[in-house]
Amino acid sequence: MSDRSSPFDSAVFDVDGVLWIAGALGEGTINFFDNLRKYAIPFCLLTNDCSVSKAERYEALTQAGLSLHTDQLVTVADATREWLINASAETIMYLGAPSTLLDIAQGFDIRESGPVDAVVVGDLFAHYDRRLLDMAARAVDNGAILVAMQRNARWSDGKDWYIDNGFWVAGLEYVTGKQAVVTGKPNQRAYLTAVSRLKQVVNDYSHIAFVSDDALTDLKGAKDVGLTTIYFGQERVLPTWVDYSVRDVESLTSLIIGRDHD
Numbered sequence: 001m002s003d004r005s006s007p008f009d010s011a012v013f014d015v016d017g018v019l020w021i022a023g024a025l026g027e028g029t030i031n032f033f034d035n036l037r038k039y040a041i042p043f044c045l046l047t048n049d050c051s052v053s054k055a056e057r058y059e060a061l062t063q064a065g066l067s068l069h070t071d072q073l074v075t076v077a078d079a080t081r082e083w084l085i086n087a088s089a090e091t092i093m094y095l096g097a098p099s100t101l102l103d104i105a106q107g108f109d110i111r112e113s114g115p116v117d118a119v120v121v122g123d124l125f126a127h128y129d130r131r132l133l134d135m136a137a138r139a140v141d142n143g144a145i146l147v148a149m150q151r152n153a154r155w156s157d158g159k160d161w162y163i164d165n166g167f168w169v170a171g172l173e174y175v176t177g178k179q180a181v182v183t184g185k186p187n188q189r190a191y192l193t194a195v196s197r198l199k200q201v202v203n204d205y206s207h208i209a210f211v212s213d214d215a216l217t218d219l220k221g222a223k224d225v226g227l228t229t230i231y232f233g234q235e236r237v238l239p240t241w242v243d244y245s246v247r248d249v250e251s252l253t254s255l256i257i258g259r260d261h262d
C-alpha cells in the first residue's frame with residue numbers, strides 16, 4: 001500500500017444520486033468502496049430517505065454487491081429517534097411509511113390521535129390518510145411539536161427529480177402556522193450521528209469529506225457542521241461555499257483516496 005495524497009481521514013456519503021442511481025448501484029461504486037477499505041478510510045452513509053426501513057435499505061444495498069456493516073448505514077429514522085429521545089418526547093403521532101416507524105418506535109407510546117408530545121412526519125406518499133392529517137394538525141394546534149424527518153422539496157435518483165416530503169410538511173406548517181423541526185439533513189445532529197459511526201477520534205471536522213448530489217440541503221448542513229463538502233453530480237452552477245465538485249466516480253476516487261489509487 002502506498003501513501004495516499006488525500007486530505008481526508010474519513011468520509012460520509014449521501015445515498016440517492018451518489019452511490020444509488022435510478023434504483024441500482026452506480027457504475028464504479030463497488031470498486032470505489034473497495035478502495036476506501038483498502039486504504040483504511042472509515043466511511044458511512046447518511047440518507048434522508050424515509051420511505052423504507054433501514055433493514056430494507058441495507059438489504060437492497062448489500063444484495064446489489066456493496067459490502068457494508070449495518071452501523072455504517074445511518075438513516076433519517078436514526079436521526080429522528082435520537083432527536084425524540086433528546087427532546088424527552090414520550091407520546092408520538094406518526095405519519096409515514098409503517099416499516100420506517102419500526103426504526104423509531106421502540107420505547108415510545110405511538111398514538112393515532114392527540115394529545116401527543118410530537119407529530120412526526122415521514123413519507124406519506126403511499127400512506128396518505130386525510131383523517132390522520134386532520135388529527136395531526138389538531139395535535140399540533142394543541143401543543144405537539146411538528147417534527148419533520150426531512151423537509152426536502154425534491155430528491156434526485158441521479159437521473160430525474162421527484163417531489164419529496166417537504167410537500168407534506170409545508171402543508172401542515174401552512175395549516176397550523178407552526179414551523180417544523182427537521183431531524184434529518186440539514187439538522188446538525190444528523191451529521192454528528194453519522195460522524196460518531198466513523199469510530200475515530202475527530203479533531204478537525206474539515207478532514208471528513210461529505211459527498212452529496214444535493215447542495216442546498218445536504219451540503220449546506222455539512223458545511224455548517226464544518227465538514228468538507230463535495231458536490232457529486234452534473235450541476236455546473238453551485239454555491240460558492242461548496243468546497244469541491246466532481247462529476248463521476250473516477251474524479252471522486254482521485255479526490256478522496258488520492259492519486260495513488262488503483
Ligand SMILES: [Mg+2]
Nearest residue numbers: 014016017213
Ligand atoms: Mg441525494
